[in-house]
Amino acid sequence: MQSETHIASMEMEMEMKMKGSDQNTPTHKFNKSAFACAVGASVISIIFGYDTAVMSGAMIFIKEDLKISDVQVGVLAGILNLCALVGSLAAGRTSDYIGRRYTIFLSSIIFLMGAVLMGYGPNYAVLMIGRCTSGIGVGFALMIAPVYAAEISSPTSRGTLTSLPELCISIGLLFGYVSNYFFGKLALKLGWRLMLGVAGVPSIALATGILKMPESPRWLAMQGRLEEAKEVLELVSNTKQEAQARFHDIKMAIGIDETDVVKHRIITNHGEGVWKELFLRPSPAVRRILLAAIGIHFFEHATGIESVILFSPRIFNKAGVTNKDMLLLATVGIGVTKTLFILLATFLIDKIGRRKLLLTSTTGMIISLAGLGFGLTMAENSKKELAWALSFSIVAVYVFVAFFSIGLGPITWVYSAEIFPLKLRAQGTSIGVAVNRVINATVSMSFIPIYKAITIGGTFFMFAGMSVFAWVFFFFFLPETKGRSLEEMEMLFCNHKTTNGDQPRNDVET
Numbered sequence: 265m266q267s268e269t270h271i272a273s274m275e276m277e278m279e280m281k282m283k284g285s286d287q288n289t290p291t292h293k294f295n296k297s298a299f300a301c302a303v304g305a306s307v308i309s310i311i312f313g314y315d316t317a318v319m320s321g322a323m324i325f326i327k328e329d330l331k332i333s334d335v336q337v338g339v340l341a342g343i344l345n346l347c348a349l350v351g352s353l354a355a356g357r358t359s360d361y362i363g364r365r366y367t368i369f370l371s372s373i374i375f376l377m378g379a380v381l382m383g384y385g386p387n388y389a390v391l392m393i394g395r396c397t398s399g400i401g402v403g404f405a406l407m408i409a410p411v412y413a414a415e416i417s418s419p420t421s422r423g424t425l426t427s428l429p430e431l432c433i434s435i436g437l438l439f440g441y442v443s444n445y446f447f448g449k450l451a452l453k454l455g456w457r458l459m460l461g462v463a464g465v466p467s468i469a470l471a472t473g474i475l476k477m478p479e480s481p482r483w484l485a486m487q488g489r490l491e492e493a494k495e496v497l498e499l500v501s502n503t504k505q506e507a508q509a510r511f512h513d514i515k516m517a518i519g520i521d522e523t524d525v526v527k528h529r530i531i532t533n534h535g536e537g538v539w540k541e542l543f544l545r546p547s548p549a550v551r552r553i554l555l556a557a558i559g560i561h562f563f564e565h566a567t568g569i570e571s572v573i574l575f576s577p578r579i580f581n582k583a584g585v586t587n588k589d590m591l592l593l594a595t596v597g598i599g600v601t602k603t604l605f606i607l608l609a610t611f612l613i614d615k616i617g618r619r620k621l622l623l624t625s626t627t628g629m630i631i632s633l634a635g636l637g638f639g640l641t642m643a644e645n646s647k648k649e650l651a652w653a654l655s656f657s658i659v660a661v662y663v664f665v666a667f668f669s670i671g672l673g674p675i676t677w678v679y680s681a682e683i684f685p686l687k688l689r690a691q692g693t694s695i696g697v698a699v700n701r702v703i704n705a706t707v708s709m710s711f712i713p714i715y716k717a718i719t720i721g722g723t724f725f726m727f728a729g730m731s732v733f734a735w736v737f738f739f740f741f742l743p744e745t746k747g748r749s750l751e752e753m754e755m756l757f758c759n760h761k762t763t764n765g766d767q768p769r770n771d772v773e774t
């Protein structure tokens with residue numbers, strides 16, 4: 265961990281840089297190489313999104329074909345996230361050891377194995393093994409894609425590039441819903457197996473393409489491979505001056521002398537001692553960073569998005585939509601909404617900032633979840649079909665998905681991937697992802713029992729209340745990170761006044 269003296273020296277260095285910031289400010293345009301790298305790494309998120317959405321429709325046919333119970337359906341839905349917990353915890357140390365690029369390659373191979381097993385799926389046991397295998401791949405993918413994108417991008421475009429994995433998850437969700445609709449028209453025993461098996465196709469493409477992408481320059485620097493790190497930075501920066509400035513900041517962050525390029529090569533870091541620095545001897549700044557990362561991941565799913573994504577056919581059925589084709593088409597609408605609003609978020613996140621988008625998003629979620637609870641309660645308790653309650657509930661679902669997708673959805677992954685210090689980033693992010701998967705699994709497996717106990721309307725009132733707690737947490741514990749370099753984050757969280765949303769010192773878009 266950096267000493268207080270080292271942090272102070274970094275802060276003085278940053279202040280000196282600000283005086284000449286007009287000369288060193290990088291341009292606003294995207295670097296094509298950085299953009300291509302972020303898009304390539306994000307393909308793994310398309311596979312995850314597809315796997316999540318396609319199961320929501322496939323469960324209808326799996327239950328009918330394999331004659332399984334509601335409990336088994338719930339376990340099948342939620343087991344992916346419990347296995348993702350294992351994958352995410354393993355991914356942090358793995359990426360510190362073999363690198364970010366090879367970790368993405370490994371996750372694509374794991375996804376391929378899971379797709380093959382689920383596509384074969386002769387019985388419930390094999391289907392569960394395939395789902396668990398895919399879950400481990402999910403854990404790897406959710407940790408590594410945003411970390412790689414954050415480490416490859418510059419401060420002016422980091423929000424956009426780091427939100428690409430979440431956008432790709434939405435694209436995958438959309439593909440999954442469309443797949444449900446078309447494959448659902450095939451024979452019962454064939455349709456759902458094709459739905460689950462085709463996820464292997466992008467896995468093969470990613471495994472082939474990822475090896476042509478450069479390694480993270482920050483990981484290279486941690487291994488002492490400074491010349492390689494410098495070459496990658498020159499590739500993914502807009503100007504040579506920007507590359508030099510980023511290279512200088514990275515060397516400062518890991519404590520390498522400014523003139524040291526070759527001598528440090530023999531010193532490597534494979535993530536040893538990180539958990540001690542995170543949990544046993546954290547500095548005040550690291551403690552706040554860990555709290556922020558765990559908190560935002562907790563609230564992403566505790567506010568109910570997984571219940572809408574995974575169980576949308578049941579929600580629409582409760583609202584009065586009974587035709588199977590109409591149910592699947594309604595879920596396609598969710599995928600379209602999520603994709604469009606996350607796409608909008610990628611353009612806004614580096615202009616408006618993380619904090620404003622997050623608070624606005626959560627406010628809209630509170631209102632729409634309360635509206636959904638009201639609409640479903642009215643529809644469920646009425647003795648006759650209420651057309652207005654049906655329409656109101658469907659609109660509330662789409663509004664909730666829109667507000668989630670423009671803020672909390674993408675910002676969760678951007679924020680948690682950018683706030684940890686370099687040495688702690690991979691394994692710190694993996695802890696956040698592990699929390700994310702635990703809460704995701706909890707919501708997935710408990711949604712049906714909860715709505716049977718307190719009604720489906722009451723369940724969404726509960727999620728609205730959870731969103732209120734989320735808003736309060738975000739307001740008090742998440743400072744603005746827009747425009748900050750990754751190397752500045754620890755200093756940002758050293759400041760006790762994390763609630764004021766002040767603009768960063770380098771808000772001239774450095």
